[in-house]
Amino acid sequence: MMDTHRPDHGCLQPVADHVWAWIQPDGSWWINNAGLIGDPAGDILVDTCATEQRTTALLNAVAAQRGRLDLRYAVNTHLHGDHTYGNSLLPQTTTIIGHENMRRGLDADTVINGCPPLWTPVPDWGAVSKRLPTLTFRSSLTLHGRATTVEVVHPGYAAHTDGDAIAWLPQAGVLFAGDLLFHGVTPLVVTGSLDGARRALDWIASYHADTVVPGHGPVIAADELDRVLSAHRDYYDFVCRVGDAAVLAGVGPLTAARETNLGDFAHWPDSERIVLNLHRYIADHGGVRFSVRNAYADALAYNKGPLTSSV
Template structure:
């Protein structure tokens, strides 16, 4: 629930904001930072997907700000409500109001922020069903949302393991010089393909474990525990392996986009973690 956001500043001081944050205090800090860049409110806010750490602060933007997202992002914001805050209890989330995207699209949308071209691209189900990358082609800067975690395991339970690898290939094809992940340090230069290689290798690992364990009749939790020691065990959020295996099993069962019950999977992730999963928002 501690995410990266972005601000695109146009030549005329126009602002485009990429995502908000999980808590009222963090989003207020974000807006205060924006105020040091321009005396204008953001005209556009793009949500890279529906998760609360990227959307809970939407309501704090003025009504004149248009919130943009994938068509399914709007649906999922409304369907999920404040579930993330209930599952990850502990932080002071402050005031909470749902504000889904006002303007939605299916595949691609081009925005113009004060002379800057900003391309929104849906790369298919991956982290979620509604992931969008924000691409500045002239600057070769990519805001990847949670398609990329730098230092943490991806979370694919609400998306697609197979689709995740396709989305990474789509990002690679853009050849970004700077990549802002949804979580973790900004990647530059050779760090970008190296991160994409690591994330793709992780998805291949999940696929291989799932295939073997599913064939052997083991549950996702049993499979995760049997592979606790793996090349990615030093990454943060290792308990996500359990959820990712649940998604991989659904794909093997022929239901690749079936909605999985996160409230039922979370206790298994907690078991793998060895206790309650902390939140530092």
């Protein structure tokens, strides 16, 4: 029997009546948040986890909280494996929902079949296999439970990825932001758009949520949201300044990152993401062809070895 109380396996944190956030400290590489919305017509899950072990801990906690495992829907906020590899452990009767680009991206994913040695230790996903959404959408859809309404909405542009979705609960005032927000963890836009990710901050603010659950890091209360959004803006502006200077000087992302003092941003976990984010920014603004392989190779060079993950 899996011990769901290991502190590094996260916990179900109540955020509103019949709504919980699954928060996994410390929110660094591959350690994500998820969510649970209880409804008498069948519960709704927001995201799964990267590994068999972590997803099993989540599902055990859901079953313990609800007295059964009755998941009518699961929403994937984006394609990344920390939010989707556990899909295959959901009941066969659960309908998985994602943006059409998210489904296409997960379909093309090869990392689930064997993680490249970019992280240390190399993550072991366990007994998971690729399970794609069977219900996709282009701009938004609404899930109507018996007691709950959940609006699943794409921002309309690439941000963290090109297939992001938020889950918004208008009655509860809870917004599951996926990786459009990293609370106290370095944001990542390498497979999305820095300009879109910055624009998405105003979009998130426009919901005036009482509680926001980020994709990584602790739950954000309404009175903390401005500060968290400002921190993201400051970081994105910093990447823009460094990226613009690099384009002007004709230097690449790795050199630009090495010559940059991260200042306060150095304290966030996964600070080496500066290299990945600069790869994206310089490709988008400097007319350089983007290569995810080169981006990660440079991140390892900057980090002087594989990236740290405790997944």
